[in-house]
Amino acid sequence: xxxxxxxxxxxxxxxxxxxxxxxxxxxxxxxxxxxxxxxxxxxxxxxxxxxxxxxxxxxxxxxxxxxxxxxxxxxxxxxxxxxxxxxxxxxxxxxxxxxxxxxxxxxxxxxxxxxxxxxxxxxxxxxxxxxxxxxxxxxxxxxxxxxxxxxxxxxxxxxxxxxxxxxxxxxxxxxxxxxxxxxxxxxxxxxxxxxxxxxxxxxxxxxxxxxxxxxxxxxxxxxxxxxxxxxxxxxxxxxxxxxxxxxxxxxxxxxxxxxxxxxxxxxxxxxxxxxxxxxxxxxxxxxxxxxxxxxxxxxxxxxxxxxxxxxxx
Ligand SMILES: NC(=O)c1ccc[n+]([C@@H]2O[C@H](COP(=O)([O-])OP(=O)(O)OC[C@H]3O[C@@H](n4cnc5c(N)ncnc54)[C@H](OP(=O)(O)O)[C@@H]3O)[C@@H](O)[C@H]2O)c1
Numbered sequence: 001x002x003x004x005x006x007x008x009x010x011x012x013x014x015x016x017x018x019x020x021x022x023x024x025x026x027x028x029x030x031x032x033x034x035x036x037x038x039x040x041x042x043x044x045x046x047x048x049x050x051x052x053x054x055x056x057x058x059x060x061x062x063x064x065x066x067x068x069x070x071x072x073x074x075x076x077x078x079x080x081x082x083x084x085x086x087x088x089x090x091x092x093x094x095x096x097x098x099x100x101x102x103x104x105x106x107x108x109x110x111x112x113x114x115x116x117x118x119x120x121x122x123x124x125x126x127x128x129x130x131x132x133x134x135x136x137x138x139x140x141x142x143x144x145x146x147x148x149x150x151x152x153x154x155x156x157x158x159x160x161x162x163x164x165x166x167x168x169x170x171x172x173x174x175x176x177x178x179x180x181x182x183x184x185x186x187x188x189x190x191x192x193x194x195x196x197x198x199x200x201x202x203x204x205x206x207x208x209x210x211x212x213x214x215x216x217x218x219x220x221x222x223x224x225x226x227x228x229x230x231x232x233x234x235x236x237x238x239x240x241x242x243x244x245x246x247x248x249x250x251x252x253x254x255x256x257x258x259x260x261x262x263x264x265x266x267x268x269x270x271x272x273x274x275x276x277x278x279x280x281x282x283x284x285x286x287x288x289x290x291x292x293x294x295x296x297x298x299x300x301x302x303x304x305x306x307x308x309x310x311x312x313x
Contacts, residue, residue, distance in 0.1 A: 002028040004080055004142070008062055008133055009088030011035035013268025014217060014288065017281045018086055021289060023052045030080070031055045034062065034071060035089065062089045062129040068136035081142035086292070087133050087216040092270045093122035093234030103273050109232050119234040126238035130216055131245055134258075141212035141256050211257050211297050214249070218242055218260035218303060225312045243303055243313065250301030259295045260303040262311055263288050 009015035010033035022029050060067035094108035095118050222239025250258040267278040287306040303311045
């Protein structure tokens with residue numbers, strides 16, 4: 001069934017694997033891909049294949065409201081609504097200096113080595129960034145009607161040079177050409193109300209009948225009751241806080257399904273080296289996709305592993 005999927009963290013690891021999966025298996029799907037780093041060269045080449053012509057890539061920092069506003073403005077202009085939001089962007093919260101010296105994950109996140117910069121960056125990306133993604137794109141989720149729960153307006157953050165320079169954040173790659181960010185527009189809405197659905201984007205002939213889904217990569221490390229080994233200060237805190245805020249979204253926005261998903265320990269760019277016992281992305285992907293597809297509204301507000309089994313808070 002043709003649909004629109006927005007994927008953050010699309011340039012690496014699980015996000016890239018999900019982008020490739022959906023582009024390959026559902027070539028009619030429109031994919032909006034976001035990452036702070038460009039898509040890898042090999043993928044850019046393969047994306048020129050007609051099967052990948054429905055991908056729009058945006059270079060954007062998920063923790064920047066300005067960057068995400070540029071993306072959502074484009075959705076607004078194009079009348080695009082989202083059926084499935086896959087939030088994969090994240091950081092591991094290791095103290096860089098120690099990680100480079102030791103190549104030891106546990107040693108790079110003890111209370112002794114943890115410092116403010118790493119801690120705050122981890123919270124900024126994993127917690128605030130996830131909130132920013134959900135808040136920015138909620139008005140563009142498609143469901144029984146498009147969800148209008150927030151006021152999507154020009155963000156008030158102070159623009160940094162990175163935000164204002166042309167080219168990088170906000171530029172998009174769509175079927176072979178980079179395009180500048182969209183013009184700004186304003187959307188006003190009434191909290192909690194459901195508006196008439198806008199015109200279907202990209203001439204998708206079918207509207208997904210179920211509620212739109214927002215699936216966020218969380219982690220078992222965000223489970224407080226499952227913490228038996230200590231350590232992991234920044235990452236654990238950022239994912240526990242992510243879990244808390246998504247639980248609130250699940251209560252506040254019943255018109256969408258929110259799911260926190262622990263993909264398992266997977267060999268990706270998250271840690272700069274291969275960890276003992278980690279699966280490859282291709283080993284993890286089938287279960288992850290099955291659980292994404294199986295999730296329905298009864299699942300909203302749950303934290304599950306990649307097979308859909310509950311993880312205690
Ligand atoms: N891999 C695992 O074992 C595992 C286990 C449990 C949970 N998870 C979660 O799964 C998600 C995906 O992780 P992954 O393993 O696929 O890691 P990954 O390969 O590092 O992918 C994460 C992607 O997010 C991007 N990113 C980081 N900060 C960003 C920002 N501010 N704005 C936009 N994009 C940003 C990264 O770009 P850069 O590479 O430039 O930083 C990278 O492309 C994460 O939330 C992670 O916590 C992973």
